[in-house]
Amino acid sequence: MPLIEYRDALNQAFDEEMTRDENVVLMGEEVAEYNGAYKVTKGLWKKWGSKRVVDTPISEAGFIGMGVGASMLGIRPVMELMFWSFAAVAWDQIINNAAQVRYMSGGLINCPIVIRGPANGGTNVGATHSHNHESFLANIPGLKVVCPATAYDAKGLMKTAIRDNDPVMFMENTLLYGEKWEVPEEEYLIPLGKADIKREGTDITLIAHGRAALTACTAADILAAEHNISAEVIDLRSIRPLDEDAILESVSKTHRAIYIEEAKPFCGVGAQISSMIMEKIFDELDAPVLRITSIDAPAIYSPELEKRQLPRPLDVVEKVLSIC
Amino acid sequence: MPLIEYRDALNQAFDEEMTRDENVVLMGEEVAEYNGAYKVTKGLWKKWGSKRVVDTPISEAGFIGMGVGASMLGIRPVMELMFWSFAAVAWDQIINNAAQVRYMSGGLINCPIVIRGPANGGTNVGATHSHNHESFLANIPGLKVVCPATAYDAKGLMKTAIRDNDPVMFMENTLLYGEKWEVPEEEYLIPLGKADIKREGTDITLIAHGRAALTACTAADILAAEHNISAEVIDLRSIRPLDEDAILESVSKTHRAIYIEEAKPFCGVGAQISSMIMEKIFDELDAPVLRITSIDAPAIYSPELEKRQLPRPLDVVEKVLSIC
Amino acid sequence: MATAVTTTDFSKAPINAKLSTEQKLKLLTEMVRIRRFETESLRQYNGGKIGGFLHLYNGQESVAVGCVSLMGDDDHVITAYRDHGHALAVGMTMNECMAELYGKATGCSKGKGGSMHFFAPDKNYWGGHGIVAGQTPLGLGLGYALKYKGLKGAAMCFMGDGAVNQGCFYESLNIASLFEVPVVYIIENNGYSMGTSLARSSAFKSCLAERAEGFGMAWGKCNGTDIYEVRANVQEALARAHIESKPTLLEVSTYRYYGHSVADANHTGGYRQKDEIEFYKQNHDPIQHYKRRLIEEGVLTEEQYEQIDEAAKSEAAAAAQFADESPVAGEETITQDVYFEVDRQTEAGRTGKHFFND
Amino acid sequence: MATAVTTTDFSKAPINAKLSTEQKLKLLTEMVRIRRFETESLRQYNGGKIGGFLHLYNGQESVAVGCVSLMGDDDHVITAYRDHGHALAVGMTMNECMAELYGKATGCSKGKGGSMHFFAPDKNYWGGHGIVAGQTPLGLGLGYALKYKGLKGAAMCFMGDGAVNQGCFYESLNIASLFEVPVVYIIENNGYSMGTSLARSSAFKSCLAERAEGFGMAWGKCNGTDIYEVRANVQEALARAHIESKPTLLEVSTYRYYGHSVADANHTGGYRQKDEIEFYKQNHDPIQHYKRRLIEEGVLTEEQYEQIDEAAKSEAAAAAQFADESPVAGEETITQDVYFEVDRQTEAGRTGKHFFND
Ligand SMILES: Cc1ncc(C[n+]2csc(CCOP(=O)(O)OP(=O)(O)O)c2C)c(N)n1
């Protein structure tokens, strides 16, 4: 299997789905002529032209809302937010219009839109540009939230997201765009709502989403090599829908769990998963489910300090050792 | 002590703080000449005039941002969102500017603003008008989040919020505006970060915020009267800062807890509190901490069904009986 | 690029001159039906049958009816929360609308949307939106989709005079003009946003619509008293959309007789005087104006008018009865209509957990 | 209400005519210092000393320097992420600015803000804001506060040509005009928002600033090549703010020599041609233009210019050394500067839990 960059895996997904369905249109700031701020849409404007790949003004509420409106009439817009952080200026269009128009119309209207872009800290771009919105968005019934950690997942999930008839919030990561993974040449799809067991293990379950899943994998490797602890790593991939079964099955086996995420702690995804585990399999737990998150402050600029603000593999190892 | 409506308690708080500090200014849609959509600011424009009580156009991003900017220069704006739901169009101004300008300036700039208004469902105004944003906002370091359940709390917390030098998100409830509670005639303040034990008990701890705290109290009364169960009710009052000690002390005593809130379940405040309790006092728990929330769908309009969508005292009783 | 239809007798405008008697009576009938529906819903609201908000359209009927009467197969409509008039005008039944107000299973949105959220995509009607100006980018998107699909249609997007101060509207104007999207924005300027008069909410030059000028967009202003005037002006904008694929911003002066919503007790003697309302009722009522006109034209008699009015009244009363007798949906429906895939139980809908109450 | 300063030789405008030699040399010096600072920071960025984004101001120096040179005690400044020029112009030191780029404890924001978030409230400088146009309501608020306090000041709020398409800017224009807020919005139109030319991002009539017309607001357009022209136009707007408490929207044509940020590799030969950049450097460079002017006026010699330039170069190099030698703050500072009350350990700051990592 060829090794492919995360950004190129996404690019392939767009290209394939644009070929498959003439209603798929890519939109966003700089996605066309500039090839995307992070080159995720590279070459697609040249290939598909201005009808299918569209540069927009810096008007996120305007163009995301436009995409929602167009999707109601059957267009399938794949909208780039140059940073997911910029969703803050389009928040109403996302949480009210995209998420709720189906409900408020009693099911008469669908909104098959994908909103995508990088959602992460760690690149020293400061507090305004480093938000993790996934817990907020997954709170909203009507939205789906996806956070792929590898090129393989990114491609398979993106293709599924584009075909999905509900609004999918697709969160990528600038730190992963240039990383490579094996991606098959033949077509494949990955369902939303299926977690991926990225490492099998027996002593503790590390659950994570997005780039934190890779941090968990590194931690699992260290735990195996240096501490003789066998950690299972579950990458949720999709936060809503959620693969609860995979989590419960694993924790029922290991009896211990830690959630790792790069977002802030208060009401994070880890809080949801941790309390869900307690509610469902309290008696299986040999220790409290713990959480590792970003240090609870706005994202700091300082490159040295920002490294410290986000969870590192050794933070995970340390936390595991505290309960194993 | 006189019985005072929740709205009038707030009104007194504004009036007293405006008297105390000439930099306090009330702003928002219809707050002045119309006396407020819910009459919370009744009479204040007449008394204080157009400099201190200001009607704004329907431009939440514009006027909330204006308030943030003015607060940087020492004005203390108390901004009404006619509904907290409308924060969606001002989201960026709140989460980036109000919450983060202090941090990004390395502490050089303060933002002593209060953003307030009703944040609740239950009034049949549909999905767009019934959002509960408290979990999102409390996720953001830099913001404080307050949800008073009674007139007494509303007044004391509002006065403190106005004097606080950080941005305070103050969430009221349209269903409570017309309810009456005893409110002392002499001045008092309630600190942010102090929970209120609204009922003492020994068998289980019911934790809640906002109107759900009243639901919990009713449930506690029923449990005492009909099931001989003594429930302690903790009303957080302020979500961030959070009175963790009060929670941990109570649950260490009762060994059982349920969180009740009117928001949606995924990553709600209940998830945070529940996982926090597990992390800190796992061994004290005789049962999993459970959660009761709104039924997980956009707020339904239908008056009959919306009653069912929100947690009712009997839902709490039932859940308590399942673990007591 | 201010545009203005130059005729002053708008019955002479080609789009009106060619109207048949039947068509003219239909225009009148639709306006009367809306008024009677609104009046009936107010009565039922006061009787405790309806919850939440109720924003009545009385006084503004010529706008929805005039605009909708021009719609071809590929023209679409979207509006704000004051949406009953547009709903009836596009052909939604009083029954489904009234049942929605009652929150019943037979409502157009199964009781899920309520007064502010009526929809009928099969009639090219996309709601009914509660967040002020939140529908303006959606309207842009409808126009965008039409152009994308190569259809000769337009999206008419309605909004209030207070809504023009939401930022997303300007983002939409710029994109509409830049991308040449066939959208017609129609400001129903009834002089007030809740209790705030136009002068207290907006700074402008000659009128609100003129704000389009700075975006290189065509704009115009007309009076809503005369439905012919509305039609003539809107027709021009629709033609611009259909033929040149260019947007227009139109402002229509109109007036609402009731409060902002039924909860607005301040609207007589508070932020506006009773005289003012009376003045509009006397001099600017679109139904009375058109009735007189049609009698002058000889296509209507007083008796016919009474019949139309009576029929509308009975229709509205029957709708209230229908709504009253309709069932409320079951509790289990609360979590339906959230996700397409779950409702259809597709593979996607069956994979993973979508709801989190237990 | 288009306004235009009628002189074409802007040195004759009273605000320029009264400049002393010292003041003129200061204008030049400030522009040169900004350019040298930027060039040095680019070098350090390429050397791996600086993280994140770096948006250079080279080519636009006349705007920040011209505007800031007019500030009185109660005039304030706020801008977007391309904020180094304004920072140096208001009197921030190269040391604290460069150290901020390095993420050091000695930086103006202690390394917490980075390139996009410089602040100096003691110098009436309110940042440095990363979200496009997010600062426009803040600028309005600064003006509002000045008026509230009865001060005769104005807020100058800078933004790019791409930023004009964010909705909150129009909300701000309306409020500024309606409330008569002393704010001067200044569009630094450098022709591009990232890789998108003005024509591809915005629909307008004669220019972007004309969009103010529809809000009943004064507006104007001028060229940024000549710092005298900038000063003459801005002075008029400031006077309008100070005397009439009225807002203005000013557009200044300018140009950036480097890419949007240093990560923008496309900016020569991609979305714009090398010739175009050369043309601007040759014909519109504000420093060269002003240098020639001052030599003509007889207040500057080539040697003096070299000295100014050398001094700026050394100052920038020294700043880099200062930054390099400065310490990074300790890990414990990550949770400082979040809450005022916690930092001061007031009673409020000691009550309840504010941070949630454990
Ligand atoms: C973003 C937002 N802010 C405020 C409101 C509350 N609100 C609903 S309607 C309204 C007045 C709108 O007036 P206008 O646009 O003139 O429409 P009209 O009611 O006159 O039809 C306000 C303030 C809202 N629904 N959404």
Ligand SMILES: Cc1ncc(C[n+]2csc(CCOP(=O)(O)OP(=O)(O)O)c2C)c(N)n1
């Ligand atoms: C809301 C938002 N959308 C997008 C961006 C990404 N972005 C940063 S600068 C920029 C271009 C802005 O161009 P312009 O306003 O002309 O300013 P210039 O960079 O030319 O100074 C974009 C798209 C952002 N920071 N914020």
Ligand SMILES: [Mg+2]
């Ligand atoms: Mg109105």
Ligand SMILES: [Mg+2]
């Ligand atoms: Mg620019």
